[in-house]
Amino acid sequence: DMETSACEGDVEQLQCEWKRVTNPTGPQPRPRHGHRAVAIKDLMVVFGGGNEGIVDELHVYNTATNQWFVPVTKGDIPPGCAAYGFVVDGTRILVFGGMVEYGKYSNELYELQASRWEWKRLKPRPPKHGAPPCPRLGHSFTLINNKVYLFGGLANDSDDLKNNIPRYLNDLYTLELRGNNSTAWDLPQTHGTSPPPRESHTGVAYTDKTTKKSRLVIYGGMSGCRLGDLWFLECDTMTWNKPAVKGIPPLPRSLHSATLIGHRMFVFGGWVPLVMDDVKVATHEKEWKCTNTLASLNLEKLCWEQLAVDTYENIPRPRAGHCAVGIHTRLYVWSGRDGYRKAWNNQVCCKDLWYLEVDVPAQPGRVQLVRASTQSL
């Protein structure tokens, strides 16, 4: 009983507030979708994505000075890519896969050393048993301790770039990062039921404070229809499980972002099924819209929490394929596509930068409530 009420009965709603970043200085990156971002200290490093053409530019936003800049990179500069995997380990950034050309997916691995802004193409050792991962996009690529977990994505089984034969994946690879800068793929043996194939889902690393155990959290994605299921991979035993989560789950979605801040996974945006208000009209499974809803999964209490988003100011427009990073107590979100909206056949992308302040001081309302009840006593 106590447990079921843990979420609903929680008087304390998490307070959040959206703020639009106005007038950043420096060269503004072109609006796009399918790009990714990682955070290094105060910096948000954005790469790739596309709209009307895949982007190969690297942009960095300094959250402390509100400034964009374009570092001069050297080394094996990779081609642009979209819907790829992007992780950071200290100042070492890894780029894996994604769409590199219309209909053409990659399985190449690049490293960007952010301290020198130097790119390097890596050739990881293939797994002992089995082939290295196939070219793909929309996979999750998550760093947990010294391993990157590659899960799922979408492969193209056609040789003809114009003729797409999609195949949803649910394979799991790990990429071990070794001390001497070498890397190796592994196809680990897993236990339990694997999540069904999907792409454009999210993967988040979470380490439990008390047990010190790490897990990979897979959420949502697309497999022909948008998914809303949640899966854990316990990294010590390599066991998949589908946790029982309390609270009200958000709508199934893909091309959203999921970002860990503290012990909460913040899910923002993406494509969600179009829900008709009229009950008589059955929800068409193949109709979707972009959303600007925000959800928070409390990974300590295993429940979807109620959020009190301060709508005092505006909130970001619905979008999908945006990027999001957590920097200190803030969730930064930049660009993404504006639904299927097109202006003269050109996909419209949002050009705005927002942050969500997660750690808002508690409202005095609760205190007043307490006081009121004391007075009535």
Next chain:
Amino acid sequence: TKLTTFLRQLARQTGRELNVVLMDHAYSKPGNWRSENTYAKPTKSLFVHQVPPLGQDEKDVDVEYVEEVPIPPYDLNSVTISMAECEKYIEAVNPGEKDDDWEEQVDKTNWTMTQQRVFSKVVRALHSDRLARLTCSGNWNEPVQRRVIVDKTARRVRHLLACYSWDQKLTHWLHTTLLDCLSPLYLGIYIDVLQTLRTKCPVMVDRMLSSAPIVNRPGLSGLESLNLIVKQPWDPVASSLNEHKPQKLPGNPVIVMVPCAPMNGNFQSPRLKQWESYFASLGSVVPVIVKTGPDMYKTPLTNCLDQMVCASRVKVAQLRADYPGRHIILVGWNAGSAIAVQVALVEQVSAVVCLGFPVFTVEGRRGEPNDTLLDLRCPAFFVIGQNAASVRQEDMEDIRERMRVETGLVIVGSADDLLRVGHTKKQREGLTQSMVDRCILDEVGDFLGSILMSPRPPPLRTISNQSTNI
């Protein structure tokens, strides 16, 4: 909309757009987009038949997959009614007549050689029309197929009559004889043909129908109803094309139609006139008219060209004064597109649209290093026919690559210099010229729209510096 989906389906652009995966991951445009030349937008093709690469035909034939039948964008019921109008009319005035062996009952005594030849040729055209009708009967796209068939028969008859210079005596005789002897079925076809011919050469057909023929058939003696039906041609897609007009361009730009030839009297090609009305749905159309006197044939060609360039420049200057701030777009057909480019070099305009742009000219090929075309400073959109005599796709691509402005290129499959699609292509793919024209117009609109909505930002430069303190 339903119409655009259908046209896309026919234009072989589908599957892609409808594919969820590609909808979700639309990061790049299909085609030959290359980052080296970001100015040239990918070439698009409309109704170009893709030949599968060699070796692929060895693949197993999928016998289980049922190809999806596209849903025609027109109201099948009302179109079927207008399609059968001539037949219905004949049926109404000739109730209960038999169709068989009418040909043997024709009395050919006293016919001249010419008369015999003309008659048999017309009858042959009607025969093949009848066979073609039977072939497409029940087809999902029957109205469009029927339209294409009748157009072809009308062309054959027109060609035949033109061989005899539309001799009035002969055409009268032919018309009377046909009305006299054709069976109801064939009479219906004949009237369909007359109806189509009248849209092409109204004066000739009216003359052919003018004097009241002496007919044995009581129902046809009253000419008014026949004339009325001949004057009302039908088009299966016209109404749905009208219903779904393309969106107006942002800012309602002024579209200047640059002439491709001086106007001789009041005659203007119906096709160019129609295109003026198509463009009117995108913005305000202003035609440039260069009139010539009766001694037009004495003016040298260069003078004539100068006149057209001058008239267009004057018009653009005047429009800029009249509507300051409005975008001005030049549109030219064939030779007119070359003139439009010439004008765009010296006058400030937002874009040039070149329909059927000629690359091979009397003075040599366009795009040579000293060609001013390469100095163009405003975006240009080219539409060329796959079978055009004056341009080839490769040459156009090559020129585009060397232009320093945004350019677009659309190839219209099996089309000629004036972007007209041939009969075989129309029949095989179930097209009418109006549908092809609409697809071209949509592409023009997309290009102009994106140019007007987001003028190209200056190319991004990498900014060096910024100690990042990592």
